[in-house]
Amino acid sequence: MMLVEQTTVPGAALPVADFKHHLRLGTGFADDGVQDTVLEAFLRAAISAIEARTGKALIARDFSWTLTAWRDLGAQALPLAPVSALTTLTITDRLGGEEVVDPSRYRLELDQHRPRLVATGFTLPVIPVGGSAVIGFTAGFGPAWGDVPADLAQAVFLLAARFYEDRGTGQGEAEMPAGVAALIARYRPVRLFGGGVL
CATH class of the missing domain: 1.10.3230.30 (Phage gp6-like head-tail connector protein)
Structure with missing residues (x-):
């Protein structure tokens, strides 16, 4: 990560x-x-x-977080709080191919300590073997x-x-x-x- x-x-x-x-x-x-x-x-x-x-x-600013597996298939806690917006979610395969995930497939669950990226369906997008997910988000009190x-x-x-x-x-x-x-x-x-x- x-x-x-x-x-x-x-x-x-x-x-x-x-x-x-x-x-x-x-x-x-x-x-x-x-x-x-x-x-x-x-x-x-x-x-x-x-x-x-x-x-x-x-102070509010933009971050990107790269990880190789979801801790929970339906939701992933983010490493910082408070998060005000999810800006992007990109899945990369082991060959470098990228897929920008449609924002309708996930949402932000607000929390003062552990905000989460949550699937709107049953699961978050699959991270392929050898691939990664990059989550872009804005965090900070203001x-x-x-x-x-x-x-x-x-x-x-x-x-x-x-x-x-x-x-x-x-x-x-x-x-x-x-x-x-x-x-x-x-x-x-x-x-x-x-x-x-x-």
Whole structure:
């Protein structure tokens, strides 16, 4: 399985100015924007870390997910949430031949934690031996930073601040800081049945 981010978080969606206030950086100087690139990088790193821990895309963007078999013939849980749209489903055979599946054959089952691609008939399209399915979808709470839930937004700021404070010291923690872990706890997926995610 391979998840690929097709579009990135646009720079305009990142709350660099708010993050500066969070860090209490000085303002009113001629070189106010000199650290913007560095602050944006720390915000992106923190967003990626929070998304990896929670399985939630914070800012809406497009993804493609390639898999070689369905876990359930009638439905397939998607690797990220929340998903707002399924954009494509393509079946590829072992020789590279592609079939774009008619959208009437599947639908999106919305769920805050585990949205699913669901067959409208009895089963999802067959993935041939040696072939794959590529699901295109849009995931994220919304296109703007204001769409991100307040607790996740605060977790990003706390983690980005830790990255900023620890830069170049080599004293980073392997685990999430306690405050960040507490803020993201309710968004983390529950693992049951030998590691399967619900």
